[in-house]
Amino acid sequence: MSVLVIAEHDNHTLGAQTANVISAAAQIDSDIHVLVAGQNCRAVAEQIMAYEGVTRVLVADNHAYCNQLPEVISLLVMEIAGDHAAILSAASASGKNLMPRIAALLDVAQISDIISVESADTFVRPIYAGNALATVQSSDSVKIITVRTSAFESVAQNDSQAEIVDLDSIISQDLSEFVGESLSTTERPELNSASVVISGGRGLGSAENFQILENIADKLGAAIGASRAAVDAGYVGNELQVGQTGKIVAPNLYIAVGISGAIQHLAGMKDSKVIVAINNDPEAPIFQVADYGLVADLFEALPELETLL
């Protein structure tokens, strides 16, 4: 039986995480269908066609799906769910918002945030902020899964072309209405997929001081991240938060500056390949997970780094 992946997109561009979800899906079954629900989203379907393993791209293109509200997309998925052994999405804000609704309508469990596929019915997922890994087996007829994309390579593209199938059913609802959004625009790489991330914490002291991080990020081609404390203090927007309740990242290089290393922060970055910590408190727990620690005042160390880069 095939598996269904819910594509992440903004009606124009496919989100980078979808390629990682496809590679998780491929470990469950080789026949992969991808759903693109949106408005004027044909271009997204075309971007997906060439991904290895994808045999069919289902396109639901209608004003009703424009903002991808979960109340309506869950009902749309219900119409095609019967044909699939598993339905997967990224464990992103939109995946987390949507997938449990689908699971409940199908009367099955959801397996959140998987980091490994052991077999078609057995998966590994972190619990307790990543302090434990649970291997769970599902007896449900259809598995509803969100994927921690940092744990899966993204799937390659090849010459094969999946077929595009239009879904014409139109589902409408008047429970919820999209009012607006404000999305940050940045020239930097996406936090989720950047190979270098430099994050600042409460130690930065102000929004202005994040500029010092920006300068270094520019030189390293890095994405900027932050601890919850820095977000709470209003230094940066919440979309930069790394941790148990923020984004999970696993770059080649993670530089934590003025971050103490609370369990909840570590949950979001401890699978990074190389971790650097810069902190003036030698006892800070972040040093226990850092490959390279620099005990220093960040206001001295950062400008020095910038000059040396």
Next chain:
Amino acid sequence: MKILVPVKRVVDANVKVRVAADQSGIDLSNVKMAMNPFCEIAVEEAVRLKEKGVADEVIAVTVGSEKCQEQLRTAMALGADRSIWVEADDDIEPLAIAKLLKALVEKESPDLVILGKQSIDGDNNQVGQMLGALCNMPQGTFAFNLKIENGRAIVSREVDGGEQVVSLSLPAIVTTDLRLNEPRYAKLPDIMKAKKKPLESLIPADLGVSVTKSLKVLNVREPEGRKAGVIVNSAEELLDKLRNEAKVIQ
């Protein structure tokens, strides 16, 4: 307006948990327990709506074993008017919890259900959305701002790229993010008063729900630990290591 607030008893957020030696789960003996932080935020939001005169009753509910009543008392000390305890195993699955909550929604007809976005033990992030689907209610998840206007809930949400605002018809589901508010501490007189507030107890059969499981935990293990590396003495040495030893920058 009536608000239902489901709260969960979990390991305190500051505890570093240990995996049980037989890999069957987490060793919870003698571990400090508390209300899930996101649920505290949910209680606080509901109580603030009551203080503003928007809501007139706040009902806390929990599903779990006997000890969970402590968290209901906490919720009442923080301002909930009464509470409902549904007795069940502590490890029942999110879908079963959502079904029990659905039955309570039908019984109580709240205008708003405010839940935490995630329990910090299972890190599921499911119950609110599942309840929304089961009750055919709209949802505003990961809320950092909530307003009730003209009979609708206007919810500002944290999303991956920034922020989103949705307008929901009532009754609606809201799940809380950390930025929504800063929960108060319960004062001693309020803790005393909470002891006298009504706490109803039910079992799943009273609600016509049978609790089943579809996930089997085969084992729970510790992740591979990271070891502390080296302390470098200068920015210069750091860059040298990153370039020539770790080879992660040019």
